[in-house]
Amino acid sequence: MMNEYFTKRNDFHVPEEYFDELPSRIHQRIEGKKKTRSNVFTSFPRSIRLASVLATLFLVALVTTFLLVPAIINRPPDPNGTKGISYTELTEYFNVDESAVIEVMTTEIPSELLSFNGNISPEIEMNGEMFNRDDLIEYLVEKDHPEMAVNSLSISEIINPN
Amino acid sequence: MSETTDNQLLDLIQQPESRRYGFNLLVRKYQERIYWLVRRMILNHDDTDDVVQNVFLKVWENLDRFRGDSTLYTWIHRIAVNEALKWLSRTRLRQFVSFSTVERKLEESLTDDHYYTGDEIHVALQKAMLRLPAKQRLVFQMKYFDEMKYEEISKILGTSVGALKASYHHAVKKIEQFIRDY
Numbered sequence: 001m002m003n004e005y006f007t008k009r010n011d012f013h014v015p016e017e018y019f020d021e022l023p024s025r026i027h028q029r030i031e032g033k034k035k036t037r038s039n040v041f042t043s044f045p046r047s048i049r050l051a052s053v054l055a056t057l058f059l060v061a062l063v064t065t066f067l068l069v070p071a072i073i074n075r076p077p078d079p080n081g082t083k084g085i086s087y088t089e090l091t092e093y094f095n096v097d098e099s100a101v102i103e104v105m106t107t108e109i110p111s112e113l114l115s116f117n118g119n120i121s122p123e124i125e126m127n128g129e130m131f132n133r134d135d136l137i138e139y140l141v142e143k144d145h146p147e148m149a150v151n152s153l154s155i156s157e158i159i160n161p162n
Numbered sequence: 163m164s165e166t167t168d169n170q171l172l173d174l175i176q177q178p179e180s181r182r183y184g185f186n187l188l189v190r191k192y193q194e195r196i197y198w199l200v201r202r203m204i205l206n207h208d209d210t211d212d213v214v215q216n217v218f219l220k221v222w223e224n225l226d227r228f229r230g231d232s233t234l235y236t237w238i239h240r241i242a243v244n245e246a247l248k249w250l251s252r253t254r255l256r257q258f259v260s261f262s263t264v265e266r267k268l269e270e271s272l273t274d275d276h277y278y279t280g281d282e283i284h285v286a287l288q289k290a291m292l293r294l295p296a297k298q299r300l301v302f303q304m305k306y307f308d309e310m311k312y313e314e315i316s317k318i319l320g321t322s323v324g325a326l327k328a329s330y331h332h333a334v335k336k337i338e339q340f341i342r343d344y
Contacts, residue, residue, distance in 0.1 A: 010307075011280030012201050018211075019197070026218045027182075033219070052289040 165191060166235040175225055185225070189218055192235070195308075196242045202303045203246045203296070205268050207277045213249050218244045232317060243300060250296050265292040283341075290340035295332055299324055300343070302333040306323045 166174075166187050174184025196217055201210040220241050228237055253267075269289055271280055280288065291299050300319065304310045305326075312323045319326070 009279055009284070010198070011284050012198075012205075012207075013277045013279065014197070014207060015277070019193055022193050022197075022211075022214070023186050026189055026215055026222075027186070029215055029219055030222055 171234065172228075172230075181225075185222060188221070188234070188238075193218075193236055196238065196276070199239065199242055199308070200246045202291075202307065203300065204249060205278070206275060207269050209249065211246050214242075217245050220245070236314070236317045240320075243318060246300075247296055268292055270296050286341055286344045287337065289344075290337040293340060294336060297321075298333050301329045302337070305330050 171184050171191070172185065174180040177184075193214070197214050199208065200217070201207070204210050204213060211319050217238070221238055224241075228234070232240075249319050269292055272285065272288055291302060294302060297319070301315060301321075304314050304315050304318070305312070315321075315326055316323050321329075
């Protein structure tokens with residue numbers, strides 16, 4: 001059916017001799033990385049390097065304990081946080097892949113509870129609780145993007161804040 | 163001249179005196195496949211070039227950790243997939259504040275890219291693919307353009323064959339609908 005609309009062809013191009021030159025450019029990058037590793041610091045005696053590393057770690061611990069932690073704890077809430085964002089924008093942003101939803105459903109949910117014939121069941125019972133597609137998407141989003149958990153609200157709470 | 167096999171490459175790489183030569187052969191063997199896999203995800207040549215170099219840099223740095231529990235082909239593809247997805251995630255995070263998605267930016271760059279010469283219908287196909295979740299887009303590209311078997315894709319992505327078939331089926335439906343509405 002796809003081939004009714006277009007032919008399978010490659011419309012992307014590369015600069016001339018790109019693939020001829022790529023291996024040597026990769027080697028240059030490898031050599032460049034080796035050189036930045038062996039720098040002035042490694043020319044000092046080992047005892048001095050060790051002492052400077054320990055001193056740096058101590059300073060970082062000091063700054064963290066007395067400056068950064070209180071600053072983070074006392075930071076006011078962000079008035080422009082993500083609470084007011086629509087569900088459409090959120091799901092578009094997180095862009096959950098349906099194959100991941102299917103993967104969870106077929107590996108984490110007993111097969112006798114699924115009616116999978118190419119369509120996902122609207123609601124499934126697991127361990128005495130009902131789960132729907134939104135619950136699974138929320139689980140996947142928070143599993144894969146814990147840094148994006150939205151004020152620990154579920155997606156359904158965001159849709160219906162009352 | 164016949165292509166060097168993966169076992170021959172690994173033998174060369176394991177010897178310190180031929181490691182560089184073996185790695186050079188490895189790059190020449192896989193560079194185009196890896197390049198096109200990444201290019202179809204990222205679209206722009208310069209960004210793709212960057213990611214592809216990162217891929218082979220990672221391959222070089224981790225050659226000693228390659229245990230042979232997958233083929234060299236699968237291992238390198240897995241690194242490439244991870245690097246491409248990481249690039250998309252990093253770019254997405256940079257766009258987060260404005261809510262203008264990575265995909266919209268890529269779409270805009272497509273029409274300005276002088277290394278892309280697709281006609282209107284093929285531009286529509288690229289736009290349709292950009293609307294798929296990143297992993298689903300990868301599945302579609304590997305199946306439709308690279309004509310890989312589901313079992314091969316499964317080894318690279320770590321997703322079951324059943325889930326891949328469903329994902330591809332959904333991807334085709336979404337793309338067809340987008341083209342009809344375009």
